[in-house]
Amino acid sequence: MKYKELIKKMTLEEKASLMSGKDFWQTQDLPQHGIxxxxxxxxxxxxxxxxxxxxxxxxxxxxxxxxxxxxxxxxxxxxxxxxxxxxxxxxxxxxxxxxxxxxxxxxxxxxxxxxxxxxxxxxxxxxxxxxxxxxxxxxxxxxxxxxxxxxxxxxxxxxxxxxxxxxxxxxxxxxxxxxxxxxxxxxxxxxxxxxxxxxxxxxxxxxxxxxxxxxxxxxxxxxxxxxxxxxxxxxxxxGLLAGNELEMPTTAGETNQEIIQAIRSGKLQEEVLDECVDRMxxxxxxxxxxxAKPYKQQFDVDEHHRAAQKAAEESIVLLKNEGNILPLKQGVKVAVIGDFANEARYQGAGSSIVNPTKLDQPWNGLKESGFVTIGYEPGFERYGKKSRKRIEKACALAKNADVVLLYIGLDEATEAEGLDRHDMRIPQNQIDLLDALYQVNPNIVAILSCGAAVEMPWIGKVKGLLHGYLSGQAGAKAMLRILSGEVNPSGKLAETYPLQYEDTPSYRYFPGKEVSVEYREGPFIGYRYFDTANVEVRFPFGFGLSYTTFEYSDLQVDRDGVTFSITNTGSMAGMEVAQLYVGCESGLIFRPDKELKGFVKVHLNAGETKRVTIAFDDKTFRYFNVKTDRWEIEEADYKMMIGASSADIRLQDRLFVEGTEAPIPYEKEKLPTYYSGKTNDVSVEEFEALIGRKVPVSKWDRTRPLGYNDTIAQCQYAKGGLARFAFWLISFSYWFLRKIGKRSTANIIMMSIYHMPFRGISRMTGGVINMPMLDGILMIANGQLLKGAGHLLRERKKLVKGAKGL
Incomplete structure (x- = not known):
C-alpha cells in the first residue's frame, strides 16, 4: 500500500467515512490528516x-x-x-x-x-x-x-x-x-x-x-x-468486498456505520477496508x-469552440448524394425548412446535459454565409404535434427554391437518460412534411439530427442526406462547411442502420420489462448479426460517402499485420477510413462472419496514394473459451478483409494461424441457431444450453411483499391501498403531462420515480430518508398502514435527534 503510514493514523470511523460522498458531488474530507x-x-x-x-x-x-x-x-x-x-x-x-x-x-x-x-x-x-x-x-x-x-x-x-x-x-x-x-x-x-x-x-x-x-x-x-x-x-x-471503494452520493454516514459494524462483527476484514482507502x-x-500549484482558471472559449467545430466536421456522415447534389453549387436558391434549423438539436438529455459557452444556430449561420437563402419556415412542431398550416407555408417557400435544406430528427424528450425510445421512427409530422415537400420540389437535402439509428422508409424522397448526429455547440457551422464543400465529409457510421426495427437481433429480447433481460442473441449484435445472417440493411456499419473517391490496392499480409495502398481517385482532398475485418474459416466454433480488428484514417490529396499498415494485436485472433475459462486462438485459416465498410470489402487474403490447442467448447448439435448466426429468435432451451444453466424467471412474483429492490412501478400490485393510489397518481401524471405537451416534465417522472427501486429513495436523498425510515414506507406499501406510519415517524424523530446531537 502506498499510504500505509497515513492509514495507520486513521480511526476506523475516519477510514469508513472516505468510502462515501460528503454531498452529491464531493468526496469526504479529513483535514486533520491533510485529506x-x-x-x-x-x-x-x-x-x-x-x-x-x-x-x-x-x-x-x-x-x-x-x-x-x-x-x-x-x-x-x-x-x-x-x-x-x-x-x-x-x-x-x-x-x-x-x-x-x-x-x-x-x-x-x-x-x-x-x-x-x-x-x-x-x-x-x-x-x-x-x-x-x-x-x-x-x-x-x-x-x-x-x-x-x-x-x-x-x-x-x-x-x-x-x-x-x-x-x-x-x-x-x-x-x-x-x-x-x-x-x-x-x-x-x-x-x-x-x-x-x-x-x-x-x-x-x-x-x-x-x-x-x-x-x-x-x-x-x-x-x-x-x-x-x-x-x-x-x-x-x-460492494466493498468486491472492491467498490466510493459510494455516491452521500448517505449522511448511514452506510459508514454498516462498514464499521461489519468489521467489528468479523464479516469484513479491516485489511480489505485499508486497501480500498489506499486506492481512494x-x-x-x-x-x-x-x-497545489497555480493553475489556469480560465480557458479560451473561442479556441475550444473551434475545436468543437473541427470535431463535428470530422464526424458528420454523408449517407446519400444522388446526382451529386452536394456540395451545393454557387448561386443556387436555398429554402431552409425544419424547426431544428432555427433551434439546433445538438446534445442529449439527462446527466450529460451541458450549458454551452456559445451556440451556433443553422438558420443564423445560413443567413450570414454565402448561400442564396430565400427564407425559413419551421414546417413542423418540434414535439410532434401536427400542423397543416406549417406544412402549407413550408411548401409555398419550397416551390421557389432550387434546393430545399430540410432539418429533421429526434427531439430532446425522445432521447434522454432514464428512458428507452418507443420505436425507431422520426415523428410522423416530419414525415408528412417531407411527403408534401417532395410533391412541390424533389431537390431535397435532409440534415438529420439524432443520437441513434432511425428507420428511413422515406429516404427515396431525398436526394441528399447528411447525418450530424448530436454535434455539439458548433455543429451548425460544421454542417454548413460540409454543405458548401469547404470540408469534405469523412465520417462513417459506428453502428448499423437496419431497414426496420424488427430486423434487429435483439428485437424480441429488449427491453427486460420486469425482473430480467435475456441476451439470447449472444455475440451476434450489430453488423456481426446482419453480415452473418445475410440480413439486408439500410446502411452498413462503417458506411459513409465522400465528395471524392478512393481506390484500394496491393494488399500484403504477414504475421504482424496487413499493408495496402489507398489512392484518392477523385478531384478533391479527403479522408478515408479503411477497416480491417477478420473472419475465421474453420466452423468448429460459432463466430460472426467478420469482426473489426483494426482501422486507420488517412488524409489524401487528389491523386495521392499512401501505403498504410494496420498491425495485429492480442485481440486479432482470440476468442473466449468457456471450457478453459481463458482467451484462446483457434488454429485455422483466417480471412483478412480490408473494407470501406463491413459490407464493402475491397481487398481480401487468407492467413493460416496456429492455435493454442484448446478443446472445442460447444456441442454443435445443441446450438444450431448460434452456428447459423441467425439468432433473432432463439428458444429458451437453446439459450439455456449456451449459458449452461436454467434461465431465471423473468416475471415479478406478484404475491410476495414489496422489498428494497422492487420499484415504484410495482406498487400497482401492492397490498396497501395507499401504494396503489400513489402508483395510479404517478401514472396519471405521466399520461396527463404528455397529453398537454409537457413531455420533458413527464420524462422526469419516469426517470426519477417510476423505475426507482425503494432503496433508491434512501440512496438518492442524501440521508433525508434512511433505511429504517424506508422500512416504514415498505410496511405502508405492503398494507400495514398504521404500523408503517408509526415506524416511519419514530425513525424520523431518531434521525432528527441524532442530527441535532452532532
Missing part, C-alpha cells in the same frame, strides 16, 4: 458542474462549458487522435472548473437501437469503442485529473435500469460487453471506473466478484478506484496535485 474533498462532475462531452443545487437529471443549470459532440457522434470520426484531442480540451476545462474526476467516457455497447442512452455511447463494436475511449481518457488525464469510464458493465437499457438482471453467457460477456472496458482500462490507464446500476447474472455489478475482482482487478491489473453510479449501491459491505487516497492525492 481534501475532491469534486466529481458529469462530462462525457462537456463539463457539467452545477452552480446551484445538485441533481442527477440535468435540471439545474451548470457552469458554462464547451459542449463537444456526443460520443455517438465522435465515434463516426473513427479517429483516435480526434478523441484524444477532445479529451485534452475536456481536461483543460475540468481543471479550470476545479474538477478532479470527469465522469466519462461512456462505452457500453449499442445492443439495441432503442436504448435511451445510445447517444452517450460510441458504438456497437467493442474494438472501435475501446480505442476511442482510450484516446479520450489519455487526453483528459494528461492534465493530472482522472477520467471515469462507465458504466461497468452490460448496462444496455434504461427501463428498470437500477434493478434489471442481465442474463448473458460468459463468452458474449467477455468478447462483446467487456472488451471495450479492457482496452480503455489497459490502454487509457483510467484512474476511475463507474460501476453500473444493473445486476449481472443475479448479482449487482458493483458486488459482482467475477467482473470486479476476477476480471477487473486480477486479469486486467486495474488498481484504480471504482465508484458507484449515483444511488447505485445495494449492499454496501458486499491515491485518487485524491494524485488529482489534487494540479491544484
Amino acid at each position: 481534501n474533498s475532491i469534486f466529481l462532475a458529469d462530462g462525457p462531452h462537456g463539463i457539467r458542474k452545477q452552480a446551484e443545487a445538485a441533481d442527477h437529471l440535468g435540471l439545474n443549470e451548470s457552469i458554462p462549458a464547451t459542449c463537444f459532440p456526443t460520443a455517438a457522434t465522435v465515434a463516426n470520426s473513427w479517429s483516435v487522435e480526434l478523441a484524444e484531442k477532445i479529451g485534452d480540451y475536456l481536461g483543460i476545462e475540468a481543471v479550470a472548473q476545479k474538477v478532479n474526476v470527469l465522469l466519462g467516457p461512456g462505452i457500453n455497447m449499442k445492443r439495441n437501437p432503442l436504448a435511451g442512452r445510445n447517444f452517450e455511447y460510441f458504438s456497437e463494436d467493442p474494438y472501435l469503442a475501446g480505442k476511442l475511449a482510450a484516446g479520450m481518457i489519455r487526453g483528459i488525464q494528461s492534465h493530472g485529473i482522472s477520467a471515469c469510464v462507465k458504466h461497468y458493465a452490460v448496462n444496455n437499457q434504461e427501463e428498470r435500469r437500477m434493478v434489471i438482471d442481465t442474463i448473458v453467457d460468459e463468452r458474449t460477456l467477455r468478447e462483446i460487453y467487456l472488451t471495450a472496458f479492457e482496452i480503455a482500462i489497459k490502454e487509457g490507464q483510467t484512474k476511475a471506473v463507474m460501476s453500473a446500476y444493473n445486476m449481472l447474472n443475479g448479482v449487482h455489478t458493483n458486488e459482482n466478484m467475477h467482473i470486479m475482482q476476477d476480471i477487473l482487478r486480477k486479469e486486467w491489473g486495474y488498481d484504480g478506484v471504482v465508484v458507484t453510479d449515483w444511488g447505485g449501491s445495494n449492499d454496501r459491505v458486499a 487516497l491515491d485518487l485524491i492525492f494524485t488529482t489534487e496535485e494540479v491544484y
Whole structure:
C-alpha cells in the first residue's frame, strides 16, 4: 500500500467515512490528516458542474462549458487522435472548473437501437469503442485529473435500469460487453471506473466478484478506484468486498456505520477496508496535485469552440448524394425548412446535459454565409404535434427554391437518460412534411439530427442526406462547411442502420420489462448479426460517402499485420477510413462472419496514394473459451478483409494461424441457431444450453411483499391501498403531462420515480430518508398502514435527534 503510514493514523470511523460522498458531488474530507474533498462532475462531452443545487437529471443549470459532440457522434470520426484531442480540451476545462474526476467516457455497447442512452455511447463494436475511449481518457488525464469510464458493465437499457438482471453467457460477456472496458482500462490507464446500476447474472455489478475482482482487478491489473453510479449501491459491505471503494452520493454516514459494524462483527476484514482507502487516497492525492500549484482558471472559449467545430466536421456522415447534389453549387436558391434549423438539436438529455459557452444556430449561420437563402419556415412542431398550416407555408417557400435544406430528427424528450425510445421512427409530422415537400420540389437535402439509428422508409424522397448526429455547440457551422464543400465529409457510421426495427437481433429480447433481460442473441449484435445472417440493411456499419473517391490496392499480409495502398481517385482532398475485418474459416466454433480488428484514417490529396499498415494485436485472433475459462486462438485459416465498410470489402487474403490447442467448447448439435448466426429468435432451451444453466424467471412474483429492490412501478400490485393510489397518481401524471405537451416534465417522472427501486429513495436523498425510515414506507406499501406510519415517524424523530446531537 502506498499510504500505509497515513492509514495507520486513521480511526476506523475516519477510514469508513472516505468510502462515501460528503454531498452529491464531493468526496469526504479529513483535514486533520491533510485529506481534501475532491469534486466529481458529469462530462462525457462537456463539463457539467452545477452552480446551484445538485441533481442527477440535468435540471439545474451548470457552469458554462464547451459542449463537444456526443460520443455517438465522435465515434463516426473513427479517429483516435480526434478523441484524444477532445479529451485534452475536456481536461483543460475540468481543471479550470476545479474538477478532479470527469465522469466519462461512456462505452457500453449499442445492443439495441432503442436504448435511451445510445447517444452517450460510441458504438456497437467493442474494438472501435475501446480505442476511442482510450484516446479520450489519455487526453483528459494528461492534465493530472482522472477520467471515469462507465458504466461497468452490460448496462444496455434504461427501463428498470437500477434493478434489471442481465442474463448473458460468459463468452458474449467477455468478447462483446467487456472488451471495450479492457482496452480503455489497459490502454487509457483510467484512474476511475463507474460501476453500473444493473445486476449481472443475479448479482449487482458493483458486488459482482467475477467482473470486479476476477476480471477487473486480477486479469486486467486495474488498481484504480471504482465508484458507484449515483444511488447505485445495494449492499454496501458486499460492494466493498468486491472492491467498490466510493459510494455516491452521500448517505449522511448511514452506510459508514454498516462498514464499521461489519468489521467489528468479523464479516469484513479491516485489511480489505485499508486497501480500498489506499486506492481512494491515491485518487485524491494524485488529482489534487494540479491544484497545489497555480493553475489556469480560465480557458479560451473561442479556441475550444473551434475545436468543437473541427470535431463535428470530422464526424458528420454523408449517407446519400444522388446526382451529386452536394456540395451545393454557387448561386443556387436555398429554402431552409425544419424547426431544428432555427433551434439546433445538438446534445442529449439527462446527466450529460451541458450549458454551452456559445451556440451556433443553422438558420443564423445560413443567413450570414454565402448561400442564396430565400427564407425559413419551421414546417413542423418540434414535439410532434401536427400542423397543416406549417406544412402549407413550408411548401409555398419550397416551390421557389432550387434546393430545399430540410432539418429533421429526434427531439430532446425522445432521447434522454432514464428512458428507452418507443420505436425507431422520426415523428410522423416530419414525415408528412417531407411527403408534401417532395410533391412541390424533389431537390431535397435532409440534415438529420439524432443520437441513434432511425428507420428511413422515406429516404427515396431525398436526394441528399447528411447525418450530424448530436454535434455539439458548433455543429451548425460544421454542417454548413460540409454543405458548401469547404470540408469534405469523412465520417462513417459506428453502428448499423437496419431497414426496420424488427430486423434487429435483439428485437424480441429488449427491453427486460420486469425482473430480467435475456441476451439470447449472444455475440451476434450489430453488423456481426446482419453480415452473418445475410440480413439486408439500410446502411452498413462503417458506411459513409465522400465528395471524392478512393481506390484500394496491393494488399500484403504477414504475421504482424496487413499493408495496402489507398489512392484518392477523385478531384478533391479527403479522408478515408479503411477497416480491417477478420473472419475465421474453420466452423468448429460459432463466430460472426467478420469482426473489426483494426482501422486507420488517412488524409489524401487528389491523386495521392499512401501505403498504410494496420498491425495485429492480442485481440486479432482470440476468442473466449468457456471450457478453459481463458482467451484462446483457434488454429485455422483466417480471412483478412480490408473494407470501406463491413459490407464493402475491397481487398481480401487468407492467413493460416496456429492455435493454442484448446478443446472445442460447444456441442454443435445443441446450438444450431448460434452456428447459423441467425439468432433473432432463439428458444429458451437453446439459450439455456449456451449459458449452461436454467434461465431465471423473468416475471415479478406478484404475491410476495414489496422489498428494497422492487420499484415504484410495482406498487400497482401492492397490498396497501395507499401504494396503489400513489402508483395510479404517478401514472396519471405521466399520461396527463404528455397529453398537454409537457413531455420533458413527464420524462422526469419516469426517470426519477417510476423505475426507482425503494432503496433508491434512501440512496438518492442524501440521508433525508434512511433505511429504517424506508422500512416504514415498505410496511405502508405492503398494507400495514398504521404500523408503517408509526415506524416511519419514530425513525424520523431518531434521525432528527441524532442530527441535532452532532
